[in-house]
Amino acid sequence: MKIEEYLWTFNMPTDHPRVSFTDVWVPDTAMFGPEGGGLALAQHFVHENRIRQAASSLGAATFCIEESVKYARVRKPFGKPLSENQAIQFPLVELASTAEMLRLLIRKTAWEMDQMTKPEVEKRLSDKVSMCNYQANRLVCEAADRAMQVHGGIGYSRHKPFEHIYRHHRRYRITEGSEEIQIRKVAAWLFGYMGPRKAAFAEAGL
Template sequence: MDFAVPDDVARLLVDLDRFIDDVIKPIEDADDNVRFFDYRREDSRTDWHRGGLPNAEWEALLARMRVEADRAGFLRWHLPKRFGGSDGTNLGMAIVREHLARRGLGLHNDLQNESSVVGNFPTVLMMERYGSPAQQEHWIPRMLDGTARVGFGLTEPLHGSDATWMETTAVRDGDEWVINGEKYWNTGLHAATHDYVFARTSGSAGEGHGITCFIVPTDAPGFEVAEFMWTFNMPTDHAHVRLTDVRVGNADILGEAGRGLETAQLFVHENRIRQGASSVGAGLHCIDVAVDYVNNRTTFGRPLSQNQAIQFPLAELYTEAEMIRALIWKTAWEMDEGVDPTEITDKVAMCNYRGNRFCCDAADRAMQSCGGNGYGRHMPFEHIYRHHRRYRITEGTEEIQIRKVAGRLFGFTGRAKT
């Protein structure tokens, strides 16, 4: 592997920075839109009178950004050319996600909503990989133009990290399937037209096979959003869903019946490594801001940065970022080279949990380095901590990620290779 940034990605970063400065930043600065990125007024994103859902003006602003990014040719960069993309690589996405996050919070990249000028489309990729030709022709154009918005319903009230024990079931009734069960943290349901619902169709609890992914209309009889679950970082788009005798047809199955966890694995596999890359970028942003502050802050007649108690913790985190980035780039490159996902799933887990933990540590240390001002909301640390803290739980908890590494290391899931 060549550790130089590929030429096409290097050009992309330059073009992105120019596009953000010339097009996106002026939109962010107009009409008091900056209120959504002002850490003191972040509350403006949340519609407290509508159950804590995202504010309509906020989401309209994000939609405007996506239109501009799509028009400029950036939004679909990672997607195949036949869907208007550029056949972007996993390595390229890792580099881009870190770069955009390191610029800090802004309309160009706001990971609270997984919203970015270079889009992350895991539900589209699931359809592209596992959908039938007819499904792809029908769904993908609609998913990209926003007329179809698909949520992701895997987690349940009693079953999170281990989906093999899920209690939602789908029973065949002629040419239809009848779904019953509940889903927790069902992402994107406040605006979704459809939902990827995972349900057991055969096999026994604890078995990986026998789970099927269904494409379920959110307005189907028996599909009920019981509540939206408030979180550490608001607003929320995470629903508690109840499914009571919801009927779908065979054409609504994504992939093969009984092999739905394969489709879910694609979703979490690609998301995990990109989350790790974004966390590295956001953590480095915290370090950048802290270094600038302590270099210019005078205490006891000299710059605060001259104290080793300030230097050493930030220097150690900066070193850690370099090591995590190297692992992320190597793993993303291996994904692009076609390495069997089962052979590098432990590496993806390492990228994810170490990247996310690093970001939280960097936000906490940067806050401490900047003292009272770091604790205040006019600096970005508390916002970044609250957002990236979720990633140590979602897409598989830290403990689950470490278990994947241990499984390879101790030979429970195949001996680790170095």
């Protein structure tokens, strides 16, 4: 196995390389599950990873919101706290409201996941996990962006963590099933092409 090159990413330095394999032989004892069963194996842990990303993004989003609120109270351009301006308050209120709703959905979904086996999660909760994932990953990008804005020039600098939070979490909208793939999953369940509503829709002749 050869590492051909390391790819520079938005959140570099990176450990993402392009690799090549030459004459690689894998003994039976090193096989992880049956041949051809890789996708099913991978699907065992995508839900755990998706909800983990969601919780991580929600935590980072909350940090961005709280830091922005604190900074807006102490920063006083021309003697008046930033926090007194509705243009500063309103976007942070929108973010705080979404964070609060998502916190409840993530906790409920994670709690339900703990009550069932992994195959059951796939059958009964996959859409909820996707909802948590894409919404929280979007939220953190919006919150980090807003935090940079509220903090002004210093927010854009590396003396504050917001640009790093943005770079780190932006990839969550692509990895572990991209945003579009999460939304596609929710749509498939909502319209009964997959998931628990499929049988009911078919029975109703829809």
